[in-house]
Amino acid sequence: MERTAFTELKRWKERPNRKPLIIQGARQVGKTWLMREFGKNFYRTTAYLNFADTPQAASLFVGRYDVSSIIQGIEILCNCEIQADDTLIILDEIQECERALNSLKFLRENAPQYHIMAAGSLLGVAVRQRRMSFPVGQVDILNLRPLSFHEFLHALGETQIIKALAAQQTSILPLVHDTLVTRLKEYMYVGGMPEVVKAYVDTRSFTEARRLQLQIIQGYENDFAKYTEPKNVPRIHAVWKSIPAQLAKDNRKFVYKHLGEGARAREYESAVEWLIICGLLHRVNRVNKPGIPLSAYEHPNSFKLYTLDCGLLGALSRLDEKALITGNAVFEEFKGALTEQYVFQELLCSTDCYLAYWEPESGTAEVDFIAQRGNDVIPIEVKARINLRARSLASYRNRYAPPYAIRTSLAGYEVNAGLFNIPLYALVPFFPPA
Numbered sequence: 001m002e003r004t005a006f007t008e009l010k011r012w013k014e015r016p017n018r019k020p021l022i023i024q025g026a027r028q029v030g031k032t033w034l035m036r037e038f039g040k041n042f043y044r045t046t047a048y049l050n051f052a053d054t055p056q057a058a059s060l061f062v063g064r065y066d067v068s069s070i071i072q073g074i075e076i077l078c079n080c081e082i083q084a085d086d087t088l089i090i091l092d093e094i095q096e097c098e099r100a101l102n103s104l105k106f107l108r109e110n111a112p113q114y115h116i117m118a119a120g121s122l123l124g125v126a127v128r129q130r131r132m133s134f135p136v137g138q139v140d141i142l143n144l145r146p147l148s149f150h151e152f153l154h155a156l157g158e159t160q161i162i163k164a165l166a167a168q169q170t171s172i173l174p175l176v177h178d179t180l181v182t183r184l185k186e187y188m189y190v191g192g193m194p195e196v197v198k199a200y201v202d203t204r205s206f207t208e209a210r211r212l213q214l215q216i217i218q219g220y221e222n223d224f225a226k227y228t229e230p231k232n233v234p235r236i237h238a239v240w241k242s243i244p245a246q247l248a249k250d251n252r253k254f255v256y257k258h259l260g261e262g263a264r265a266r267e268y269e270s271a272v273e274w275l276i277i278c279g280l281l282h283r284v285n286r287v288n289k290p291g292i293p294l295s296a297y298e299h300p301n302s303f304k305l306y307t308l309d310c311g312l313l314g315a316l317s318r319l320d321e322k323a324l325i326t327g328n329a330v331f332e333e334f335k336g337a338l339t340e341q342y343v344f345q346e347l348l349c350s351t352d353c354y355l356a357y358w359e360p361e362s363g364t365a366e367v368d369f370i371a372q373r374g375n376d377v378i379p380i381e382v383k384a385r386i387n388l389r390a391r392s393l394a395s396y397r398n399r400y401a402p403p404y405a406i407r408t409s410l411a412g413y414e415v416n417a418g419l420f421n422i423p424l425y426a427l428v429p430f431f432p433p434a
Contacts, residue, residue, distance in 0.1 A: 047089045
């Protein structure tokens, strides 16, 4: 399975001022696989140490840090010879050993010649809950997310289509439109969790994909009780279970009172934050002015919450596979929320944009996403149907006259006076507009 993260890892490997790399991301997004696969393909040897499976490894980091003792101990436990320039050292489940986490600062300063990667399940939660120190500024960080639609196409072997999209060949899009809409329907259901994608590629079974999605969700929900205080568990469950209904509202803003009678923000804020730290939810704040930087114009009490994956959102909402064969129903499920989720995670996975949404103080309009890229602020309107009426986007353009705006839907590619109509399946390859 090809992951675009390999490109980032290769850049890290070749960087002269390389620091130890921590790979962050929700459970089941493929952190361990990515590290081991990168080691297998780009190094002579890989020294893989898992602190959960090998608890005695913690003894290597007791007392005064010593480079030669640490390296020798890893060689013994991993049964391999470590060469500084051609061995990848992987410290997995590093949250199980705070001293190992802290050693990354020491190793960066005293042994920068070694190539070291680390990852951990719910690392952010462990650091916060146990009040562990973190080597801020002494490590590089890579956020790993589920497979994007581009990666999904690659897994299905659609290499020629990928090349045409990457080259922004607009003349080719009508020829492959139907194929890409079909693939997009599949992706909206299957999502991008690596285990689910692999099973779907192998079996082409939506039933098997759903079975695995529900297993992943159950695993997450088991973590709620394992990694947080008992009093907070019901609130985390309530927030998590509410996401499909929250996104199905005409105004997708997250509303605490919809969690239950008498529910208040102060009772559930920590539950929302916990799910965000885990990587299971992502917050997109409201802005009422597209200024630079967007973060300066945020309203932190007005926000939307998206999940990490459209496939898991579909499983949470019990989306029926019949929606895949009934016209374009899958794009319109719970008022187009699934389509908006897809656009969000595509932008999150594949661009370096800062994302917000726009709603003026009057509340009479709303643009689904405002993306800041450098000094550009790009409004993005998401349409679940081919109907291209977008009054809110028109209102935004009249107020702020942006150099270009994006409307993404199932309609074909078209440019008209700075308004770029980009098909949903081509959003990231054609972003930002040329």
